[in-house]
Amino acid sequence: MMQLYYSLLAFTAITSIASSSTLRSERPYDVPTIWVAGDSTTAPDGGHNGTEGWAQYLKYSFGSNAKVNNSAYAGRSARSFTREGRFDRIANALKAGDWVVIEFGINDGGVPRNGSTSTTGDKGRADCPGAGNETCVVVYNNATEVVQTFPTYIKSASEAFLEKGAAGVVLAEQLPANVWESGSYAYKSPIFAYYSMLSVFDLGGPASHVYFVQHGNYAAQAQQLLGKKIVDANYPMDHTHTAPFLADVHSQAFVLGLKCGTSPLANLVVNATARIEALRGPCLPANDTLPI
Ligand SMILES: *[C@@H]1O[C@H](CO)[C@@H](O)[C@H](O)[C@H]1NC(C)=O
Ligand SMILES: *[C@@H]1O[C@H](CO)[C@@H](O)[C@H](O)[C@H]1NC(C)=O
Ligand SMILES: *[C@@H]1O[C@H](CO)[C@@H](O)[C@H](O)[C@H]1NC(C)=O
Ligand SMILES: *[C@@H]1O[C@H](CO)[C@@H](O)[C@H](O)[C@H]1NC(C)=O
Ligand SMILES: *[C@@H]1O[C@H](CO)[C@@H](O)[C@H](O)[C@H]1NC(C)=O
Ligand SMILES: *[C@@H]1O[C@H](CO)[C@@H](O)[C@H](O)[C@H]1NC(C)=O
Ligand SMILES: *[C@@H]1O[C@H](CO)[C@@H](O)[C@H](O)[C@H]1NC(C)=O
Secondary structure (H helix, E strand, O other), X not given: OHHHHHHHHHHHHHHXXXXXXXXXXXXXXXXXXXEEEEOOOOOOOOOOOOOOOHHHHHHHHOOOOOEEEEOOOOOOOHHHHHHOOXXXXXXXXXXXXXEEEEEOOOOOOOOOOOOEOOOOOOOOOOOOOOOOOOEEXXXXXXXXXXEEOHHHHHHHXXXXXXXXXXXXXXXXXXXXXXXXXXXXXXXXXXXXXXXXHHHHHHOOHHHHOEEEEOHHHHHHHHHHHHOHHHHHHOOOOOOOOOOHHHHXXXXXXXXXXXXXXXXXXXXXXXXXXXXXXXXXXXXOOOOOOOOO
């Protein structure tokens, strides 16, 4: 009897070690870091003046299952984040098994213009227009720069992260501005949201550990449910930068989008999907081709 008891104990111990080590076989006692790249809508201290970026709240949905490093930086586009070596710094710090979330768009518009500086022209932020491998050659800050398209920048960064052993990369739609701005609810998906989805397709989608989160759509849904009064009050500075409460809501909207998809990162979320849906709205309808 005792013999059986001890072998049962041993069996239980072995199976629990086995199940925790299948999660991250190389670092059984460490948890993955979720690295976040983005602009002021995502960054620590948001667009300043008391506003905050959504990724500051991401850690609350992962408990002790993951760490979050919010490397987003105000004023950046996919182009300037690349030029300033910010993706490279994430790639250098990233450990095998970590995750990366990339969300850009609000500073990526326009066309690159010759003679721009950090304060004039396109400010070195506009990507070369296009969805493919187009390039634009311009002089920025007195130096010649071969400017790439938005998909080229985020795909190159994603490939570097996967090469370093990232467990996966999430390309997220940019957030909407205040959806109640006109007086009634309105949301139109921007071109960079489409480019993010296209980039996920180009990289091979979930089969290649690259996932799409419809963050813009989920945030718009959450803002619609909150209503005009609360949403207006949470854009204290302009229609782009959020007060802490709405930044937290936008983080929950991201997590909901993640949980409504197939990414293994969703398995590390501490919240039940139904609990998030009750507050922020239901999983959005999806079809088989959507690479979520
Ligand atoms: C942000 O605050 C600074 C001073 O703290 C002020 O100069 C600036 O105009 C403010 N910007 C906005 C957009 O409110
Ligand atoms: C995030 O990572 C960067 C690059 O490794 C590091 O410089 C920064 O201190 C980290 N931030 C936090 C809050 O840990
Ligand atoms: C750009 O992409 C097109 C097809 O999409 C391809 O034919 C062409 O060779 C590519 N050019 C470069 C420089 O990679
Ligand atoms: C910028 O100027 C260079 C010549 O100095 C020219 O080759 C290039 O096409 C110009 N780019 C744009 C976007 O106007
Ligand atoms: C660009 O060159 C001009 C003229 O030589 C110089 O005055 C200016 O400071 C330079 N700007 C930068 C950003 O290097
Ligand atoms: C998950 O629960 C934590 C703790 O209550 C909360 O801070 C966080 O916002 C929740 N996340 C979502 C996505 O609802
Ligand atoms: C699937 O959904 C996406 C996003 O709504 C849409 O762009 C695409 O056309 C849909 N595909 C099919 C086959 O319906």
